[in-house]
Amino acid sequence: MTVRLEDEIKQKAFRNPYQKLIVNILYTGGWMNLIQSGHLKSFGLSLPQYNVLRILRGQYPNPCSINLIIDRMLDKASNASRIVDKLVIKKLAERNTCEKDRRAVDVVITKKGLDLLADIDKRQDNWEEQFHGITGKQAEKLNELLDKFRGNDFYNF
Amino acid sequence: MTVRLEDEIKQKAFRNPYQKLIVNILYTGGWMNLIQSGHLKSFGLSLPQYNVLRILRGQYPNPCSINLIIDRMLDKASNASRIVDKLVIKKLAERNTCEKDRRAVDVVITKKGLDLLADIDKRQDNWEEQFHGITGKQAEKLNELLDKFRGNDFYNF
DNA sequence: TTTATTTCTATGTATATACATATATACAAA
DNA sequence: TTTGTATATATGTATATACATAGAAATAAA
Numbered sequence: 001m002t003v004r005l006e007d008e009i010k011q012k013a014f015r016n017p018y019q020k021l022i023v024n025i026l027y028t029g030g031w032m033n034l035i036q037s038g039h040l041k042s043f044g045l046s047l048p049q050y051n052v053l054r055i056l057r058g059q060y061p062n063p064c065s066i067n068l069i070i071d072r073m074l075d076k077a078s079n080a081s082r083i084v085d086k087l088v089i090k091k092l093a094e095r096n097t098c099e100k101d102r103r104a105v106d107v108v109i110t111k112k113g114l115d116l117l118a119d120i121d122k123r124q125d126n127w128e129e130q131f132h133g134i135t136g137k138q139a140e141k142l143n144e145l146l147d148k149f150r151g152n153d154f155y156n157f
Numbered sequence: 158m159t160v161r162l163e164d165e166i167k168q169k170a171f172r173n174p175y176q177k178l179i180v181n182i183l184y185t186g187g188w189m190n191l192i193q194s195g196h197l198k199s200f201g202l203s204l205p206q207y208n209v210l211r212i213l214r215g216q217y218p219n220p221c222s223i224n225l226i227i228d229r230m231l232d233k234a235s236n237a238s239r240i241v242d243k244l245v246i247k248k249l250a251e252r253n254t255c256e257k258d259r260r261a262v263d264v265v266i267t268k269k270g271l272d273l274l275a276d277i278d279k280r281q282d283n284w285e286e287q288f289h290g291i292t293g294k295q296a297e298k299l300n301e302l303l304d305k306f307r308g309n310d311f312y313n314f
Numbered sequence: 315t316t317t318a319t320t321t322c323t324a325t326g327t328a329t330a331t332a333c334a335t336a337t338a339t340a341c342a343a344a
Numbered sequence: 345t346t347t348g349t350a351t352a353t354a355t356g357t358a359t360a361t362a363c364a365t366a367g368a369a370a371t372a373a374a
Contacts, residue, residue, distance in 0.1 A: 016285075016293070017293050017296035017300055018285055018289065024303050024304070025182075026186060026193070028182055028186060028306065029185060032182045032186065034362090036179070046329065046330075048330065065352075065353090066353060074184050074187065075183075075184075075330095076331090079330075079332090081352095082330085082354085083329095083330085098352095101339075101351090102338080103337095103351065128175055128176065128179070131178070131306070132175065134302065139174035139306075141302060142306065143177050143178055145291065145295055146299070149185070149296075149299065194332085203359065222322080224323085232360095234361085238323060238324055240359095240360085255322095258369080259369060259370085260321065260369045261323075
């Protein structure tokens with residue numbers, strides 16, 4: 001029961017497959033963002049907050065600098081600083097001035113943050129099942145083509 | 158010279174292709190957004206403003222209500238109203254109370270708006286060439302898989 | 315006709331992004 | 345040491361989103 005993009009956005013056919021692809025990728029990205037944001041909202045997190053929290057867990061028990069977080073964020077963050085603010089307010093992370101470099105900060109995930117991520121993990125497989133409308137092989141092909149699509153232009157990041 | 162997503166975001170391999178796909182779609186969507194926003198910025202437009210302007214042109218010379226704009230927008234707009242504001246300020250569109258239904262507004266693209274879109278159109282083919290790193294056939298396949306991926310879940314919009 | 319409900323749009327709030335700039339600290343050059 | 349420059353982070357502004365709500369007008373129900 002596939003719905004073609006042309007139908008969904010009530011637009012005339014695209015002039016070529018590239019033109020459609022540009023819109024399709026923007027559209028599908030926004031769609032995915034909406035779904036995942038809705039899911040995370042039930043845990044009191046925004047998508048960027050969730051991503052930063054996972055980066056912090058990846059380093060735990062070592063601290064992260066803001067620069068390290070920026071480096072690892074999916075969506076380039078001109079404001080990792082403010083996202084960390086929110087996590088600190090919710091007591092999901094702690095921030096302290098770095099001893100070795102007083103310009104930098106040490107950000108560490110708290111027990112509360114680790115517990116929250118563990119809770120989300122527990123439900124992950126179940127949540128992901130909604131995307132099994134395509135086969136594993138097709139998902140792999142899709143990944144491959146998306147990687148290739150970005151390939152020659154990754155320097156744009 | 159393809160760059161795998163695992164490398165770009167410096168992360169361990171994903172547990173399954175679906176998990177990678179979710180991240181890949183978010184990532185590629187954000188990437189595309191950045192590129193297209195940068196392009197439109199040179200014309201003084203944001204991406205949502207551009208999309209609304211094209212919707213207005215699609216109806217020209219007939220007016221659009223805010224509801225019609227919302228209906229046709231790619232990224233669901235809880236605030237088409239404020240995007241139209243910006244277009245009106247730039248004199249790219251006009252807004253008047255609808256005669257037949259005084260709750261509604263008639264939004265119409267101006268000559269200046271039409272000229273701006275025509276200018277962008279002129280450069281479109283040239284701009285699109287940066288995405289020809291994949292073949293037309295691959296682009297078609299990618300479109301097909303993205304459509305299929307969203308297929309069973311389009312009711313989420 | 316009066317009242318209740320729905321519809322259309324606008325607006326307030328919280329969060330996020332991009333971009334520019336400010337501030338403190340570290341480091342290098344003189 | 346003093347000066348200059350680079351680095352790490354924070355913050356201000358404009359724009360955007362999601363969500364909730366407000367206000368006016370249209371429509372339905374009584």
